[in-house]
Amino acid sequence: MESFSVIKKTLVLICASFCVTALSLSASYAEQKKKLDSNEVITEYGKIATGLALEERCLLLSPAETKEYYWHQYLLDFSLSKIFSGSPVLTMVRGTAQQTSRNERFKCDQESRDFIHRSLQKARDLNLELTGKTFELNVSDRAFDEQRLAIIATAAGTNSVCAHLLPEYEEQLRVGYEALNGAMKMRYPGNPDTSHIDASYTEAANQEKTSCGKQTNQQVLQGWQLTRLLMQQFRLAFATKNP
Known part of the structure; x- marks a missing residue:
């Protein structure tokens, strides 16, 4: 939980410089449900990106979970790049995620595995919220x-x-x-x-x-x-x- 807390503090600082108060996703699934707070979205995206970067370093997920994670990351990148068009915030968040994943507190152990699994679940939740799509293995x-x-x-x-x-x-x-x-x-x-x-x-x-x-x-x-x-x-x- 400490890892998530540190990531959140860093991402809030990034978002404070570049994010709008709320995301208005015109003609999108998310708008039909609710307006999403940009600070919250970027914080969640940062945790997701960190989890994937850590997985690439540690290789702790099953092949099926890895496929799913990359699929969610792609859809999130595509959706958020349209929302934050013209802003460097996503690039900055991904850079922060890469740095965080190399932190010595991540030992590629059970704690790291749990962190990655929580991040994957966040990817599922955010992707569903933004696009309404869910993952079907081998499809x-x-x-x-x-x-x-x-x-x-x-x-x-x-x-x-x-x-x-x-x-x-x-x-x-x-x-x-x-x-x-x-x-x-x-x-x-x-x-x-x-x-x-x-x-x-x-x-x-x-x-x-x-x-x-x-x-x-x-x-x-x-x-x-x-x-x-x-x-x-x-x-x-x-x-x-x-x-």
């Missing part, structure tokens, strides 16, 4: 992963034409895409069909070189960044090269 997470893999496939196909990335990063994108696509078939029951993801790669790889420019460069960079993120979330690693 919600599969759709989420397929959506992100399609982005990576498009980026890899585009880079094969436009060659925006340096060789080292090009290899990470290409190898990462292949590894993640293969992992999908083992990650979910029933050997899921990933042909539509492959089709995204093929379509991008068949575009004309004249289409290459700022937009494709940004697309490729985002795909490369997402590849590195998913490799971590899928608990995969790039091969270490000998010097």
Whole structure:
């Protein structure tokens, strides 16, 4: 409980500088229920982000719980980024969460496990409050992963034409895409069909070189960044090269 108290004090200071008095979520699920106090939302979001950062350090959750946590975090990031558009508050909160998760008081023990589980429950509660959505194992997470893999496939196909990335990063994108696509078939029951993801790669790889420019460069960079993120979330690693 002491950990939550320290986090709350830090986040209230951040929110005092950037948050509005209340969140008015136009045309959203939350508005239909009630108006949410921004200090409360940011405090809860900070605890959720800290719990996930601690889980990435300690790896204490089950695979199913980890999938669920990433799904909630994504939806919360998406929803709150629209609410706090133009404000650095979410970036600041995530930075604070990373620092807090590395605090020596977290020993990756039962206390840390309990902290992570409480944070996951907060993610469930806040996500339901903001979006009205709940997690369904092997359905919600599969759709989420397929959506992100399609982005990576498009980026890899585009880079094969436009060659925006340096060789080292090009290899990470290409190898990462292949590894993640293969992992999908083992990650979910029933050997899921990933042909539509492959089709995204093929379509991008068949575009004309004249289409290459700022937009494709940004697309490729985002795909490369997402590849590195998913490799971590899928608990995969790039091969270490000998010097």
